[in-house]
Amino acid sequence: MAxxxxxxxxxxxxxxxxxxxxxxxxxxxxPEPDGPDEADAYEAxxxxxxxxxxxxxxxxxxxxAVLSIMALLETPPKPRTPELAAVRARARVADAxxxxxxxxxxxxxEQARFAATMNAVLDADLAPDDRHRPCGVELPETTxxxxxxxxxxxxxxxxxxxxxxxxxxxxxxxxxxxxEHLAAGRTMDxxxxxxxxxxxxxxxxxxxxxxxVLVTTTMKRPVRTTATSYEPGELSGRAYLYxxxxxxxxxxxxxxxxxxxxxxxxxxxxxTGPAAMDEGPRLSASLDEDLERxxxxxxxxxxLVAIDGRH
Numbered sequence: 252m253a254x255x256x257x258x259x260x261x262x263x264x265x266x267x268x269x270x271x272x273x274x275x276x277x278x279x280x281x282p283e284p285d286g287p288d289e290a291d292a293y294e295a296x297x298x299x300x301x302x303x304x305x306x307x308x309x310x311x312x313x314x315x316a317v318l319s320i321m322a323l324l325e326t327p328p329k330p331r332t333p334e335l336a337a338v339r340a341r342a343r344v345a346d347a348x349x350x351x352x353x354x355x356x357x358x359x360x361e362q363a364r365f366a367a368t369m370n371a372v373l374d375a376d377l378a379p380d381d382r383h384r385p386c387g388v389e390l391p392e393t394t395x396x397x398x399x400x401x402x403x404x405x406x407x408x409x410x411x412x413x414x415x416x417x418x419x420x421x422x423x424x425x426x427x428x429x430x431e432h433l434a435a436g437r438t439m440d441x442x443x444x445x446x447x448x449x450x451x452x453x454x455x456x457x458x459x460x461x462x463x464v465l466v467t468t469t470m471k472r473p474v475r476t477t478a479t480s481y482e483p484g485e486l487s488g489r490a491y492l493y494x495x496x497x498x499x500x501x502x503x504x505x506x507x508x509x510x511x512x513x514x515x516x517x518x519x520x521x522x523t524g525p526a527a528m529d530e531g532p533r534l535s536a537s538l539d540e541d542l543e544r545x546x547x548x549x550x551x552x553x554x555l556v557a558i559d560g561r562h
Contacts, residue, residue: 340438343438343442344433344438344441344442346442346445347429347433347438347441347442347444347445347446348433348445350445350446350448350449351426351429351430351433351441351444351445351448353452354422354425354426354429354445354448354449354451354452355423355426357422357452358419358422358423358426361416361419361495362415362416362419362423364498365414365416365419365462365493365495366414366415366416368493368498368499368500369414369464369491369493369500370412370414372491372500373466377491377500377503377558378489378503378505379503379504379505379556379558380556380558383556384556384557385553385556385557386492386501386502386504386555386556386557387501387502387557388461388492388494388501388502388555389551390402390461390463390492390550390551390555391551392548392551392552401547401551402461402463402547402551403416403417403418403421403461403462403463404417404462404463404464404465404543404546404547404550405417405462405463405464405465406465406467406488406546407464407465407466407467408466408467408470409466409467409468409488411466414464416462416493417462418462418495422448422451425444425447425448426448428444429441429444429445429448432444460494460495460496461492461493461494461495462492462493462495463490463491463492463493463550464490464491464493465488465489465490465491465506465546465550466488466489466490466491467486467487467488468487468488468489469485469486469487469488470484470485470486470487470488471484471485471486472484472538472539472542473510473535473538473539473541473542474538475534475535475538478534481510481534481538483509483510483511483512484509484510484538484542485507485508485509485510486506486507486508486509486542486546487505487506487507487508488505488506489503489504489505489506490503490504490505490506490550490554490555491503492555500558501557501558502555502556502557502558503555503556503558504550504554504555504556505554506546506549506550506554507549508542508545508546508548508549509545510538510541510542510545511541511545514537514538514541
C-alpha cells in the first residue's frame, strides 16, 4: 500500500514537472513604437529642400558680389551723369559747327566750279551735234502745281557772266539757316541741319544732282491787257544740263516755248473782293508761272541731247 502511494506521488510529481517545463515561455517586452506621421515627414522634406535652396542662392549671390567688386576695381571711375551729358552736348555742338563750316566751304567750291565750267561752255558756244543721241537723263515732267519745281532751272540772258547755281544756292540757304540756329542757341535745330548738310555732301547732291541753265536769245514776257485778257509770251534759247557728279555739261538742246492760250484764273472784282487783292499783280504772276511751266515742259520732253565728255 505504502509502495503504491509512493509511486502515485512520484507520478504526480513528474507530471507537474513536465507541465512546468513545457509551459509557454514569455518574456516581458516594450510595446512596438507607432509608425511616422505622413504630415510630419512631408514637412521635414520641405524644410530640407528650402534649406538646400537657400544655400544655393547664397552661393550665387556671393559669386555675383565678388565679380561685381572685381569689375569695379578694374573699371576707371566715370564722371558724374550731369557732367557726362554736358560734355557730350558740347561735343555735338562742336561737331555741328565744324560740319556747317565744311558745308560752307563745300558750296563755295561747287559754285566756283559750276560758274567756271558754264562760262567756258558758253564761251565755246557749245551746240547740239547732228547725232541727236538721247540725253540719258530723264528730267521730271512739270505739272500744274504752282509751287512745284521739278528740277533746278536758271534762266539768264545771253552774255551774262554771273551764273549762280540754283542747287548750290539752296544748300547755301540751309548753311545760313544752320548758322542762325547756332547763333540763337537752338542747338538741336542746328545739329539736325548739320546732319542733313553732311548727308548732302556725302551723296553727290542726292536728288539735286543736275542744274539746267537756259540762255535766252529772244524773250517776250506775257503782258496783261485787261482784267481778263493777256498777250502770250514767247522764249527761245539754248539749255545746258550740268552734272554735279561729273562736274561738266552732259546735255544741251535748243528750245522754244510759248505761253498757254488759256490759263486757269478766277477774277474777283475790286468792288466785291477784299481791298488787299490786287488782280493786276496776281494775273501777271500767273502768266509768268505759266510761261516758266511751258519752258520746263519743253526741256523735259526731249529737247536735250547728249554730248561728248570734253565739256
